[in-house]
Amino acid sequence: MRTTFNRVLLGLIGLILLVVGLAVLFGSFDLQRHWDFTVPDWWPITGPKDVLLTDHNRTRFRSDDWWWPVVIAVLAILFVAALWWLLAQARAKRLRQIRIDSGDGQGALLRGRALEDVLRSESEAYQGVEWSNAVLTRHRGTPAVRLVMGLAAHATPQDVVTGLDSEVLERARTSAGLPDLPAEARLRAVRHRAARVN
Structure with a gap:
C-alpha cells in the first residue's frame, strides 16, 4: 500500500497537523511578541489566552442526546482506520517489477505477478502439492x-521441499x-472429508 496516493495523503495530513501544532505553539508561548514578528490574519491563535474552541462551540450540542455518541463513534472509526493504515504501511512490500538481464545490455522489467503466477502453477503441478500460493517480496x-x-x-x-528448490525455484532463478x-515455504496438510460408502 505504499503508493503515490498514500504518500500524498500522508504528506497532506502531516502538513495540516504541522500547521495546527505551530499555531498552538506560537500562540501558547506568545512567540510572535517575544521574537517580534507578525502572524497572518487567518492564524487561529495569536496569544496565550486564545483557544481552539470557544465556550459556545464546546457546549452548544451538550444538551442533545445524539451528540456524544456520534462524537465517540466518529473518533473510534478514525482511530481504527488510522491503525489499519499504519499496519498496512508496515506490511512487507510486494514486488511489482523485477529488473532482469535481457542479454542486450539494457535489461528488461518482469512483472512480479507474472513470476508469482508461474511459481504458483509450477508448485501446484509438482507431485504431492494440491494447492499453492506465491508472493514475491523484497529481502535485503x-x-x-x-x-x-x-x-x-x-x-x-x-x-x-527438495524438489521445489532443485526444480521450481531453480527454473525461476x-x-x-x-x-x-x-524462499520461505510453509507446508500445510490438506484435510479431506470422509466419503460415505453405501
Whole structure:
C-alpha cells in the first residue's frame, strides 16, 4: 500500500497537523511578541489566552442526546482506520517489477505477478502439492518468495521441499537471471472429508 496516493495523503495530513501544532505553539508561548514578528490574519491563535474552541462551540450540542455518541463513534472509526493504515504501511512490500538481464545490455522489467503466477502453477503441478500460493517480496535488496502449499496425504514434506528448490525455484532463478532467490515455504496438510460408502 505504499503508493503515490498514500504518500500524498500522508504528506497532506502531516502538513495540516504541522500547521495546527505551530499555531498552538506560537500562540501558547506568545512567540510572535517575544521574537517580534507578525502572524497572518487567518492564524487561529495569536496569544496565550486564545483557544481552539470557544465556550459556545464546546457546549452548544451538550444538551442533545445524539451528540456524544456520534462524537465517540466518529473518533473510534478514525482511530481504527488510522491503525489499519499504519499496519498496512508496515506490511512487507510486494514486488511489482523485477529488473532482469535481457542479454542486450539494457535489461528488461518482469512483472512480479507474472513470476508469482508461474511459481504458483509450477508448485501446484509438482507431485504431492494440491494447492499453492506465491508472493514475491523484497529481502535485503533482492527478490524473495514466500510460498504456502497444501500437501496431499501421501506427500513427503522433505521430498516436496527438495524438489521445489532443485526444480521450481531453480527454473525461476535461471529464467529471471537472478543470482539468488531466497524462499520461505510453509507446508500445510490438506484435510479431506470422509466419503460415505453405501
